[in-house]
Amino acid sequence: MTTRKKPEDLRSHRWFGVDTMRGFGHRSRTMEMGFAREDFAGKPVIGIINTWSDTNTCHSHMRQRAEEVKRGVWQAGGFPVELPAMSVGEQMTKPTSMMYRNFLAMETEELLRSQPIDGAVLMGGCDKTTPGLLMGAISMGLPAIYVPAGAMLRGHFQGATLGSGTDVFKYWAERRAGNLSDDDWFGLEEGIARSAGTCMTMGTASTMMSLAEVLGFTLPGASSIPAVDSNHQMMASRSGRRIVEMVWEDLTPAQLCTQEAFDNAITVDMALSGSTNAMIHLVAMAGRAGIDLPLERFDEISKKTPVLCNLKPAGIYLMEDFYYSGGLRAMLAQMGDMLNLDALTANGKKLGQNIEGAKIYNEEVIRVRSNPLSETGGTAVLRGNLAPNGAVIKPTAAEPHLMKHTGPAVVFSDVDDMYKRIDDPNLNVTKDSVLVLQNAGPKGAPGMPEWGQLPIPKKLLEQGVRDMVRLSDCRMSGTSYGACVLHIAPEAAIGGPLALVQEGDMITLDVEARVLRLEVSDEELSDRMSHWIAPEEPYTRGYGRLFLDHITQADKGCDFDFLHAGGPTPEPKIY
Numbered sequence: 001m002t003t004r005k006k007p008e009d010l011r012s013h014r015w016f017g018v019d020t021m022r023g024f025g026h027r028s029r030t031m032e033m034g035f036a037r038e039d040f041a042g043k044p045v046i047g048i049i050n051t052w053s054d055t056n057t058c059h060s061h062m063r064q065r066a067e068e069v070k071r072g073v074w075q076a077g078g079f080p081v082e083l084p085a086m087s088v089g090e091q092m093t094k095p096t097s098m099m100y101r102n103f104l105a106m107e108t109e110e111l112l113r114s115q116p117i118d119g120a121v122l123m124g125g126c127d128k129t130t131p132g133l134l135m136g137a138i139s140m141g142l143p144a145i146y147v148p149a150g151a152m153l154r155g156h157f158q159g160a161t162l163g164s165g166t167d168v169f170k171y172w173a174e175r176r177a178g179n180l181s182d183d184d185w186f187g188l189e190e191g192i193a194r195s196a197g198t199c200m201t202m203g204t205a206s207t208m209m210s211l212a213e214v215l216g217f218t219l220p221g222a223s224s225i226p227a228v229d230s231n232h233q234m235m236a237s238r239s240g241r242r243i244v245e246m247v248w249e250d251l252t253p254a255q256l257c258t259q260e261a262f263d264n265a266i267t268v269d270m271a272l273s274g275s276t277n278a279m280i281h282l283v284a285m286a287g288r289a290g291i292d293l294p295l296e297r298f299d300e301i302s303k304k305t306p307v308l309c310n311l312k313p314a315g316i317y318l319m320e321d322f323y324y325s326g327g328l329r330a331m332l333a334q335m336g337d338m339l340n341l342d343a344l345t346a347n348g349k350k351l352g353q354n355i356e357g358a359k360i361y362n363e364e365v366i367r368v369r370s371n372p373l374s375e376t377g378g379t380a381v382l383r384g385n386l387a388p389n390g391a392v393i394k395p396t397a398a399e400p401h402l403m404k405h406t407g408p409a410v411v412f413s414d415v416d417d418m419y420k421r422i423d424d425p426n427l428n429v430t431k432d433s434v435l436v437l438q439n440a441g442p443k444g445a446p447g448m449p450e451w452g453q454l455p456i457p458k459k460l461l462e463q464g465v466r467d468m469v470r471l472s473d474c475r476m477s478g479t480s481y482g483a484c485v486l487h488i489a490p491e492a493a494i495g496g497p498l499a500l501v502q503e504g505d506m507i508t509l510d511v512e513a514r515v516l517r518l519e520v521s522d523e524e525l526s527d528r529m530s531h532w533i534a535p536e537e538p539y540t541r542g543y544g545r546l547f548l549d550h551i552t553q554a555d556k557g558c559d560f561d562f563l564h565a566g567g568p569t570p571e572p573k574i575y
Contacts, residue, residue, distance in 0.1 A: 026116070049108055061196035066123060085104060101128040102551075104128065117142060122134065126198055150197050163201040200319040207272060208275075251348060267339060302378070302381075303376055304338075309331060313481040378395075398481065414444075415445070
């Protein structure tokens, strides 16, 4: 039987329960806000880390959800305190939200450490908020439960159902090709995002919310509920009630974040045909728990995992359909023999118990094992002289004929060069060319933005071309599609082989063989390296400087080198 904490065992007792001058100050100032001693004395203090902001459109409902979490905390006998944290919204944050994921992780950890907090409710959903919150919570080590923002409703346009991101890219290509009028484009703008919530495709947001559930950080089924469904409000309150019990039980992230749990997350990622971004985030999250996730582990699991989720961009449906078809629990039940069902979860039960009895209600949306969308998982890891430390591609979202391809490189030295020349009618490019973007990685961009779905040159769009092999050291939106090779490591900005590619070099992509090769001799590459000059770094101060000095490469999760697992950080002194 689990030993339950006593009130004097609570971390917050050091602030509120001691007969000292500082204790007097903490209590009296809490009373200043209108709380009586019985509201907080001897009760778990629950920190609600809320990533709401007016510029994070995915989280526009999170103010209300925080109140619903508080209601649950009060009901269970806890004392809720809301702690706003950097929102890191995917839409507005520049140069890229990825640059600030580690900022949010640091802020989450330090908010929980510096305040009288016994347990945390983590409120996020937009792409980088999920890994940022979980990374900080894992490092801090207090009981924590995650409340996913949920996906928005389906989009609609002229009788068609729209998926955020995926259909934007599709229709933008048609607009550039001259096939879409201004009126149609503006109508698309008004119909594609119809409610609060994250992208409703299986992009990074939906992928990471799902994987947070698989890792055990949410209540069962929480990640599939649409943002504006009333069940989402109930889930928020239930999460508030549950975190209080988790504190008394001392159920911490260390008990959830095991090697088996991360293997489960990788397996589910592949079955979802999830965002390629998930690989970077899972590596970073595991690193906080002291677990090494080499890229080979992803590829090993991918080769034996069928894709069961028929959602855009790999499939045709959306998250709302996924939820009504049984949601993540139904898909997990379908693949139970591929998972470690003894993994512990936030409700105190094992994963197997949480998915018991879950059923699929639409086998077109959630495929059964005998009818997968693909026989193998959603991503593949490539290596070769162009990517010694690895690169990734999402074959399920690309045209099959490009999965084995050799073509001449068309090289862009950076994103400015690309946008300056990509639509030049004199650009020496054909459908067989390989588009190469350099200096767009963790240090080169900086922040490894989602520029990896390089635009198809306009003159090729007009010829009907809609996919080409494209290479870069940056990322791609989880809602994107195409034969895009991403996360090439080491990146160009630190002298990786990508920096040495020249116009006309032949490049070979062979996804089945897991090969990415520059058809240039080692001697020639060595000579080119001797003449290579590192690009000038853009930041000399502030967070940008810290980022450039300490960011790791994509295969290591793009975390800061000093934030990986290590000795515990001392608790603050209270005098």
